[in-house]
Amino acid sequence: xxKFSFLLLILSGLVVHxxxxxxxxxxxxxxxxxxxxxxxxxxxxxxxxxxxxxxxxPAVPLDGGLTALLIAGGAAGYRQYKKKKKA
Amino acid sequence: MNALLQWAANNRPFLFFIGRFxxxxxxxxxxxxxxxxxxxxxxxxxxxxxxxxxxxxxxARALGVADCEWACFMDGxxxxxxxxxxxxxxxxNGLKLAIVYAAYVIGIxxxxxxxxxxxxxxxxxxxxxxxxxxxxLIALRDGGGxxxxxxxxxxxxxxxxxxxxVLWLLKPRIDRWLGQK
Numbered sequence: 001x002x003k004f005s006f007l008l009l010i011l012s013g014l015v016v017h018x019x020x021x022x023x024x025x026x027x028x029x030x031x032x033x034x035x036x037x038x039x040x041x042x043x044x045x046x047x048x049x050x051x052x053x054x055x056x057x058p059a060v061p062l063d064g065g066l067t068a069l070l071i072a073g074g075a076a077g078y079r080q081y082k083k084k085k086k087a
Numbered sequence: 088m089n090a091l092l093q094w095a096a097n098n099r100p101f102l103f104f105i106g107r108f109x110x111x112x113x114x115x116x117x118x119x120x121x122x123x124x125x126x127x128x129x130x131x132x133x134x135x136x137x138x139x140x141x142x143x144x145x146x147a148r149a150l151g152v153a154d155c156e157w158a159c160f161m162d163g164x165x166x167x168x169x170x171x172x173x174x175x176x177x178x179x180n181g182l183k184l185a186i187v188y189a190a191y192v193i194g195i196x197x198x199x200x201x202x203x204x205x206x207x208x209x210x211x212x213x214x215x216x217x218x219x220x221x222x223x224l225i226a227l228r229d230g231g232g233x234x235x236x237x238x239x240x241x242x243x244x245x246x247x248x249x250x251x252x253v254l255w256l257l258k259p260r261i262d263r264w265l266g267q268k
Contacts, residue, residue, distance in 0.1 A: 057165055057167075057172040057173065057174045058173065058174060058228075058239075059163075059173075059174045059175070059176050059178070059179060060173055060174070060175060060179045060220070060221050060224050060239060061176070061178050061179050065244070065248055066183055066184070066187065068248075069184065069187050069248060069251060070112065070187060072252060073108060073187060073190065073191045073194075073255065074105060074108065076191065076252070076255045076256070077101065077104045077105070077108060077191065077194055077195060078101055080104075080195060080258075080259070081098070081100055081101045081104065084100075
């Protein structure tokens with residue numbers, strides 16, 4: 001049992017020493033910490049979130065659906081002629 | 088190909104309608120573009136935007152917007168309380184919608200006095216709906232909150248385009264009322 005405890009202590013010492021050495025090769029574990037950097041921080045910057053109230057003098061446009069209205073006009077005309085044709 | 092020709096022969100009146108509809112739309116749009124170019128060269132604001140913004144200003148005041156101001160420049164008008172103003176540009180004046188309405192009326196009925204009368208009345212009705220839209224938006228913006236954006240994007244979009252479609256649907260009744268068989 002004494003031998004086993006001694007061996008465990010030696011092995012633990014080696015592992016700890018090895019970790020310490022490995023830390024020198026990898027800039028003291030900086031890469032490891034970089035991987036998880038900002039992992040639990042929110043991705044949205046509250047200052048950059050779009051707030052409608054902050055808009056200056058917004059325009060009130062309406063001509064965005066003009067093409068759709070033209071197509072609707074054509075369809076309404078077709079419907080009208082179909083009705084006339086039936087009558 | 089033969090099937091298409093057959094369809095065209097069977098639906099000749101519809102093709103005439105489409106032709107008149109598109110020619111009138113592009114013709115009136117070109118006239119309006121020339122008018123806009125003219126007022127731009129004169130260093131002035133177009134009359135439609137001017138009257139729509141004026142009407143909206145009056146309506147906003149009637150709706151209770153205190154200290155409602157109204158200022159027009161070459162590129163458009165600003166209406167509302169300072170800090171809560173709405174910018175009424177040429178694209179907001181609703182005339183292009185009135186042009187589409189007029190093109191439909193001419194496409195269906197041709198160039199006659201009934202169509203011209205409906206064109207004129209339609210122009211006034213569409214602008215009336217637009218003044219209600221913008222005046223209400225000024226009042227909503229004055230009140231603050233997000234309601235303004237929802238109304239601008241959804242409710243009044245349906246409102247103004249719906250007004251044109253309702254006028255189209257009412258056209259046969261208006262024709263009968265004007266005595267057309």
